[in-house]
Amino acid sequence: MDNMKQIVDRARVAFNSGRSRPLEFRMQQLKALERMVKEKEKEIAAAIQADLNKNEFNAFNHEIMGVLVEIALFLNKLPSWAAPQPVEKTLLTLTDEAYVHHEPLVVVLVIGAWNYPFVLLLQPLIGAIAAGNAVVVKPSEVSEHTANLIAEILPQYIDKELYPVVTGGVPETTELLKQRFDHILYTGNSLVGKIVMEAATKHLTPVTLELGGKSPCYIDKNCDIEIACRRIAWGKYMNCGQTCIAPDYILCDQAIQDKVVDVIGRTVKEFYGEDVKKSPDYERIVNKRHFKRLMGLLEGQKIAYGGEADEATCFIAPTVLTDVHPESRVMQEEIFGPLLPIVTIKNTDEAIQFINQREKPLALYVFSKDNKLVKRMIAETSSGGVTANDVIMHFTLPSLPFGGVGNSGMGAYHGRHSFETFSHRRSCLIKALKMEGVNKVRYPPSSQKKLDWAKFFLLKRFDKGKLGLIALAFLGVIAAVVIKVVFF
């Protein structure tokens, strides 16, 4: 177990060498990562298939593509993101340099999840590398083929001391969490999220927690139910429901419940054929433990569609449950499987109340043709993110921050938000040793006149154009001379 300390210490020493700081180095590492993803695409897809029974198309679509898009974005934008950002100044600081400088945090820990074992590890890694950090990468042991592959190929392409991969289960992760990091990004469930934050407390380490919860999906009566249900079925049953932002349950009026079931059923047949088990496009539950957990949630429920299961292959068919009671087990935990409960409510007010009585979800979905209703749902609830009239899609836009709120998480990443998450924004104010006359307004001994001048110089800000600035700088110099004469 000394090993963990050695790995982290080595990463810190590698950072202290200074090599991860220059922009060129970071760009080069990102390019190497891109090469890795492209050259090892087949191996990556094969590992994901072995872990989740996911076919090559899905592996590419769900995971590999997201990583390539993120790298391309960073290669394009990193130079501008990393440049110092000047800020508006006060009169007293007018001739100074004032800016925010993005600096590395130093050693970052990224803990991945098993449901999208590649993208949920690589996307944060990209941001952390881009911000100049050393990064310890810990893939989930549950998706062991992907974990082993990453441990094998990452060091072949990027700096192995700066970006070590640590594999292992709970004991290894516990030991890793005892070490001191400068930021930890964890993706997984709330229970372990708490443990990670508690461990981070020992070293006052900031954390980003990408957790989960029950993402509600409200279907208004006034909407194209065919289209809505097709989109919902796609998002719910992809990866066999094992997606943190899958629509967890539906809220809708009793009057449309039957139609919803009907359309979802037809859509499932369209997607996966008559015998879902034979479809090459449908994944499996990751392991027996989760399979049993999900079967437990079915107890006592009205199965309106689906429900078939086969423990030997961890297969659970796309399933819809109707007239679900809000207090039943399936409504008490994040489902993370292909069971879609429908809870009936009378109207939008009740839906909003229902959502607000529960923990803030990672995602909120609302389907309606009425724009006002959509806006109202967003305004009167809280969630990590929202997609209206579709599901999942807000995840795919890197300009949107991806993260939770309340029990569903804290912090965010993707694109520039990753860069910000893994950087320290250092305030820099560079003055000259001259113009001491002006400084005298702030020194004792005090007087009312000095106070008034001090307030003026220190607090007045200017957003005029360049000409205005020159005029004001001139005014500042005059004022300095006046003060010097008046007071001294």
Added chain:
Amino acid sequence: MNPYTGRVSCLRASWLSGKTRTKEYRVSQLEALGRFLDEKKNVILDALAADLHKPAFEAELSEIALCSNEVNYAINNLYGWMKDEYVDKNLATQLDSAFIRKDPFGVVLIIGPWNYPLHLVLVPMVGAIAAGNCVIVKPSEISSCTEKLLAELLPTYLDQDCYAVVTGGPQETSQLLENKFDYIFFTGSPGVGKIIMEAAAKHVTPLTLELGGKNPCYVDNSCDLQNVANRLVWGRCFNAGQTCTAPDYVLCTIETQEKLIPPLRQAIMEFYGPKPKESPDFGRIINDKHFKRIRALLDSGRIALGGQTDECECYIAPTVLADVKPCEPVMQEEIFGPILPIVTIANVEEAINFINSRERPLALYAFSCNCKVVNQVLDSTSSGGFVGNDTMMQMTLITLPFGGIGYSGLGKYHGKFSFDTFSHHRACLLRSMGLEKLNYLRYPPYAHRSLGLLLSSLDIKRKGTCTLL
């Protein structure tokens, strides 16, 4: 039965009711805060004088003016800050509406320290109110007059449905922390910061910790030493040294040390006269416990200037300690008093190594006429903030983010950074029900469909910067 659960629930209900949602409401509360600072100025100054013997000049500037500034800045900019921030879209979302919505978190807890008991509670509060949260404020019980003032007067200005002041000591604070908050903002020591973070972890509550540390101050050989001395003494002695961003110790060569002492003497003389104890512009240590703590630190190096103390008044004179060794008491903890130790080093590289072998500070200062040296220190170190050729001035620029790194803190605030700290940035994507045909690319079954198309889109990516999804 937790004594604060009822209050927290009431505030949460107010937040859920949507009362704090509108810009008009938030502005009205901010304006009320502004009026409080204006109308009760004298009462505030009296409380600060009673707590810290705070000179009126310092109090007006650092506690009242800086707070009013934040209030006005927030009112002036709130509309822009609250607006949905539209973001770049990709090909698949071209026809959609994609923006970041700034949502309040809910119920925010702000725990303040005793050294700037008004500022360090009200400035975060401005951000929390502006972002639409309900707020519970817990001022420090050590600055008891200001605590009493806030508890009595703030509820007469602000809407009691949404904002509350809670008083008490460590026990009351622990009980308060057992409740679930949606954001916690703490200013104080790293030791207590850990306790706060532990409490926050139980509810997975995000937080900002504004802590402290030892802020190094490198003084180069090539310098106008009188100006350096003025700025050093001002920074060190403001509020009798009880400022988280005060220069904590000086690093310079032996030659510079000797040359620096006379200008330091002159600066102290000019600012506080021959008897600083009699100057109305010099503060006192907050209480007996801290007085004794700081007095014990005098047993380090040699007293080059000052060194006088008076226990009855909790007075410690502006003091400079020379030839201090790194192992001595004054170099083991954040001083938080008007003592400036000088540690000698051979050159700037040694100074940089000295700084880097310690915890990252809240602020770092470097003085040199040679801007290359200033930049060298900046580039080779890490700290919350950095000022070249002055001390503490980064606090006066509302456009700079204020916060620490490592043990000196996590998170940032001031100005817009406060608003951002207290808002949840919610990703929103509004799509239409139309153009469903385009979505078919993503639906199963895949076998006879678009792998080829998708792969050719990959080809486009290899050559240029076009991204399909």
